[in-house]
Amino acid sequence: MIRCVSLLSTRHPSLFCCHISDFASRMRLLNRLKEDDEACVSALQSGSIFLFHLLRPLVCPTEGGGLTPVRLSWTSLTSVLQRLSSDRSLLNESVLIGLSEQNQNQAQFCLDVGVLDPVAVEAECDGTFVDMRKAFFLLTGSAAPFVAKGQALLRWHQETKFCSSSGRPTQRNRAGSLRVCGSITYYPKMSPVVIVLVSDGKRCLLSRQMSFPPGLYSALAGFCDMGESLEESLRREVAEEVGLEVCRFSFSGSQHWPFPQSSFMIGCHAHVNPAHTELSVDWSELEDARWFSLEEIDHALQVQHPIRGEPQVMWFPPKHAIAHRLIREWVELQRAQSS
Ligand SMILES: NC(=O)c1ccc[n+]([C@@H]2O[C@H](COP(=O)([O-])OP(=O)(O)OC[C@H]3O[C@@H](n4cnc5c(N)ncnc54)[C@H](O)[C@@H]3O)[C@@H](O)[C@H]2O)c1
Numbered sequence: 001m002i003r004c005v006s007l008l009s010t011r012h013p014s015l016f017c018c019h020i021s022d023f024a025s026r027m028r029l030l031n032r033l034k035e036d037d038e039a040c041v042s043a044l045q046s047g048s049i050f051l052f053h054l055l056r057p058l059v060c061p062t063e064g065g066g067l068t069p070v071r072l073s074w075t076s077l078t079s080v081l082q083r084l085s086s087d088r089s090l091l092n093e094s095v096l097i098g099l100s101e102q103n104q105n106q107a108q109f110c111l112d113v114g115v116l117d118p119v120a121v122e123a124e125c126d127g128t129f130v131d132m133r134k135a136f137f138l139l140t141g142s143a144a145p146f147v148a149k150g151q152a153l154l155r156w157h158q159e160t161k162f163c164s165s166s167g168r169p170t171q172r173n174r175a176g177s178l179r180v181c182g183s184i185t186y187y188p189k190m191s192p193v194v195i196v197l198v199s200d201g202k203r204c205l206l207s208r209q210m211s212f213p214p215g216l217y218s219a220l221a222g223f224c225d226m227g228e229s230l231e232e233s234l235r236r237e238v239a240e241e242v243g244l245e246v247c248r249f250s251f252s253g254s255q256h257w258p259f260p261q262s263s264f265m266i267g268c269h270a271h272v273n274p275a276h277t278e279l280s281v282d283w284s285e286l287e288d289a290r291w292f293s294l295e296e297i298d299h300a301l302q303v304q305h306p307i308r309g310e311p312q313v314m315w316f317p318p319k320h321a322i323a324h325r326l327i328r329e330w331v332e333l334q335r336a337q338s339s
């Protein structure tokens, strides 16, 4: 929908009144909240706040067996803090995550209440603090990326409290989108990771690391090195981990990934020459790497959850992992090519 939006004209006279979409208007408002501390404080007072305790999100069960994050209004959180005899200034630690598309651009914040007794907060707020590794795959709808972003921002603030140059405490802006020490500004950071589904035209290559749960196989992945392009990282990772040379690749999509800290996953498909498919696996990185046929992949896609005590059963990362998307795309391509 296109509509006329007055864009807080005193600060941006050139943007006084123009036709922009709801999305564009939301993005501009979000940007303004990052820059304008006063506007951010009033957005917090009418916004909703997701709670974390030492980076564990507060969640409650849904009817379908999933989890949903607990969100509180500023007023109800203020009352909770009062009942727990906590200083209201804790709210100043809230970090802006985004604006709700469904709820008229309502601002969404996250707050780590690690200084409070978690059991008391859980009782007050009807939720449970759950480890992110357990919560992430059970969070429903668009909640998973949102909660992951909140946790990543809170972690970044905890790790950037002091300037690595002067050793002095850094100061944050109201939105929590940056921290400063004198002339140095710190911004939240992510580590780029290339994740690649390699194919020889008929089969695809999957691997598992020692740390994976039994039976889980995924696409090859690796952190990009400083100074590398995406294609250089991709070629290096495939060569390092399985000793193959990629001849061409295509980009599929990307996602923020909360593990191990905050990664930016760049998902690609890659091809190797079908005449050169013999693997030379780096056993220090991988526990297994193998070529799989379409039938084997199809079969594993039917497995919804890891089956305890049956490590032989192969399964894949769940739907909201980019590895899952790459595998599904490969299956669709194989089907299209054979029909
Ligand atoms: N979203 C998905 O579908 C999906 C699927 C598979 C893997 N992943 C993620 O991809 C990430 C990278 O895969 P990998 O473990 O095979 O990487 P990798 O092959 O680069 O090996 C990991 C090693 O790289 C080194 N390293 C270099 N830069 C690093 C950095 N910035 N942060 C941490 N370690 C760094 C460390 O020594 C680490 O042990 C994993 O953390 C995993 O969570 C996501």
Ligand SMILES: [Mg+2]
Pocket (backbone or CB within 6 Å): 220, 221, 222, 241, 285
């Ligand atoms: Mg790897």
